[in-house]
Amino acid sequence: MTKKIKKVVLAYSGGLDTSIILKWLKDTYDCEVVTFTADLGQGEELEPARKKAEMFGVKEIYIEDLREEFVRDYVFPMFRANALYEGVYLLGTAIARPLIAKRQIEIAHAVGADAVCHGATGKGNDQVRFELGYYGLDPDITVIAPWREWDLNSRTKLIDYAEKHQIPVAKDKRGESPFSVDANLLHTSSEGKLLEDPWEESPEYVYNRTVSPEDAPDKATYIEVEFEKGDAVGIDGVKMSPATILTKLNELGGANGIGRLDLLENRFVGMKSRGIYETPGGTILLTAHRGIESTTLDSGAMHLKDELMPKYAELIYNGFWFSPEREMLQALIDKSQEHVCGTVRLKLYKGGVHLVGRKSPQSLYSMEHVTFEEDEVYDQRDAAGFIKLNALRLRLLNQRGKSKVSPSYE
Secondary structure (H helix, E strand, O other), X not given: XXXXXXXXXXXXXXXXXXXXXXXXXXXXXXXXXXEEEEEOOOOOOOHHHHHHHHHOOOOOEEEEEOHXXXXXXXHHHHHHOOOOEOOOEOOOOHHHHHHHHHHHXXXXXXXXXXXXXXXXXXXXXXXXHHHHHHHHHOOOOEEEOHHHOOOOOOHHHHHHHHHHOOOOOOHHHOOOOOOEEEEOOOOEEEEOHHHOOXXXXXXXXXXXXXXXXXXXXXXXXXXXXXXXXXXEEEEOOEEOOHHHHHHHHHHHHHHOOOOEEEEEEEOOOOOEEEEEEEOHHHHHHHHHHHHHHHHHOOHHXXXXXXXXXXXXXXXXXXXXXXXXXXXXHHHHHHHHOOOOOEEEEEEEEOOEEEEEEEEOOOOOOOHHHHOOOOOOOOOOOHHHHHHHHHHHHHHHHHHOOOOOOOOOOO
């Protein structure tokens, strides 16, 4: 250690790992620890985290409800881009990290801390996401990453340390835990242990937000989602806040077995990992958003967005939320959403989300132009010249080496 740490802000869940980290920080750095616990809609009671922190003698404890900010300023901007990592992953864990990092830095500045600390392991993506966020907001902050420093590199060693220092260990944490879970209002992520063999099907008890599609209702559920400037603003004619909308969509999606994903993904650090994800509300929201965009976006704008989306999604996955390139892409994406408004009707049935209707005051759909009946707005003879011009290079390629005669426009 080259720098004396006086005060550190710890991202604290109250679970086994971060409780051990809290004690370890005090013993290793002889510093004051400030705990920060974010309510991002993980569905857990957070007061036990406060009680645990108080038990450790923590004097400054921050527990904050960030659900609305999370959905409004992070989830919704991401969904304007229809972001999917590797074509399928809705980035539920990745999009939560920049908000946690931002609040940690803000708290560090407010309390005069000279360091921040996270509990991410040295094998995963989260260490990168947290630390890129920290340094992007405060380039001089000191970052402590216990998993890269200590020798507590197994569940057994962690529990032994906890028992030695009288840190409460939940009974189901004794021995090897079957898998790890990360949750917020957008999704749940389960990985490790019994899920590490990609050939073995995930057991049903891993899923906790969705019923299995086989057990979902035999009758379809119909809903309508209203949009303004690319963001969902209401369900079935009722205006709602961002977090309330996502909560309601989670309930509807979970009850209909929607949003399950078994993914073998490429981590930023280089290895592949298997994750079991549940994103019921997000899966519905993606289908709804693409539906209203199909009605209101010009083809050039839509296709450009689709080309840029993989880069945008990769930036979020890798932790570059606060990078200039992500902000540049966000400005372009947000510009494209100025006229993305209206309502889509969706059919939810046994794991599927089906778009069955869409309407918008800004619709670019013209029934006059596309009808198969007689119309007065489109001259079909115009298509001949359009085709000829687009075919010219193909005709020239075909003629090469065959004839000196060039194809005519006739």
